Amino acid sequence: MAKELTTRKENYAQWYNDLVIKADLAENSAVRGCMVIKPYGYSIWEKMQAQLDRMFKATGHVNAYFPLFIPKSFFSREAAHVEGFAKECAVVTHYRLKNHPDGSGIVVDEDARLEEELIVRPTSETIIWNTYRNWIQSYRDLPILINQWANIVRWEMRTRLFLRTAEFLWQEGHTAHATMDEAIEETQMILKVYADFAEQYLALPVIRGVKTESERFAGAVQTYSIEAMMQDGKALQSGTSHFLGQNFARAFDVKFTNQQGQIDYVWATSWGVSTRLMGALVMAHGDDDGLIIPPRLAPIQVVIVPIYTKTAQLKQITDVATAIKTRLEKAGFSVKYDARDTHKPGYKFAEYELKGVPVRLAIGPRDLENHTVEAARRDTKEKQVWPVDSLEKRIESLLNDIQQSIYNKALAFREKNTYRVDDYKTFRDIIENKGGFVYAHWDGTAETEQLIKEETKATVRCIPIDNPKEEGKCIRTGKPSRERVIFAIAY
């Protein structure tokens, strides 16, 4: 197989797609806009899930499951919500098929039309809040801190593997609170969980911020997000946390009696991250040789490749390799020994690089003789020869180093491509020619935001939290502004 992933400069989208497909993560399915997540890709997702799940549980949440189908009437209770999602819903209208009378095949049985259509959930606020109504009467029933792992469907016009598929996997948290402050606190706490996960596990530096009104979740009072920069300078919204106020409680009539004996509507939050994080992983860290998986999320952290000429040698090497594998597994690493006789070492090297396995150990006749292994790290491709003794310590420190290095690299890239700009000409030049994040003043109106979007394709990604106040003039209209916001072209 020849090296082919060299298209990135010419067509980043194609480079990304190739990488996802060739690294064995996913492929397009027979269903338009939907993807097949392959075993290797899914195992990375499982690692993400497991870690996020731990973090949610550590912050007091529990998992539950709500229906895939949402009656159409539920969906229209919250005006802004329905407006935001109506254009991309899959709708179930019938419940039965039949053979066509002329024998030409299976057709929908028109006699089996549903009285009320069912929407395949694009998000579950409505079905969940309809359920919460029955669960909540008193402040003693609050808070409810529930998360759900599920698939959802949004009938997007244009799709891209992991980043925007018609069906995707995610987790959605839906919490109910007695007070506004508590709900806001929850929203921000989850944002912190997302940021910590992105930075410590995905090795992806993110900016926490607040969305502008036009980018806000349909039905939310406030939307917080984490924003990351991909290697083409575009922004990827990698997770969102919404303060929903009492909007859904009002829409679904979810009231409770507070400690003072007064009846009030319940305060809500919702938050989610999706398989889009897989896309972030690919785009933030990948290179022309393939993926680079952060060690803390790698399904295989260490791969051992034998190098031999005769079958007898293979047996000797296998003895050594198996012993090493056992030792490393005992130390808590996930290790694969690839003793396939059907592929040559060079092929395997390239294959595991494509898959982004952080560390490769090669063991050959020389190593048998010297009691060594050759260790190669995926991120920098550096190799060194190690004695077999004390391998655990070296692996541990190497994996930690890789985790940190790829984070540092991504952070350095983001900083290098972040600008502070005060005039529109420079702004346009950077957005059009360089890409990246631009901190600029904005007058705070949706009109100006829309104008800038039309003129440059850039949008306000977020208003960073803890943003320093600074007097300035909107770069488009010259009207006064009190802080800079982040503009970028987004995925």
Add this chain to the structure above:
RNA sequence: CGGGGUGUAGCGCAGCCCGGUUAGCGCACCUGCUUUGGGAGCAGGGGGUCGUGAGUUCGAAUCUCACCACCCCGACCA
């Protein structure tokens, strides 16, 4: 839904303009031998309703029409 493009073996493509043996190439696949410390070499082999349907013609991958699918760019979006 607007603009552009592509459908030929599992993947990537040539052939089409100018119709004419048995439709070809690279990778992959299978067999054998030699190889194995960075995607092996040689020899042999298998695999095709040329997207679908109609039309023109003695003859269509090639020309005409319709349809379908997919990709890219836009609008929308996690």
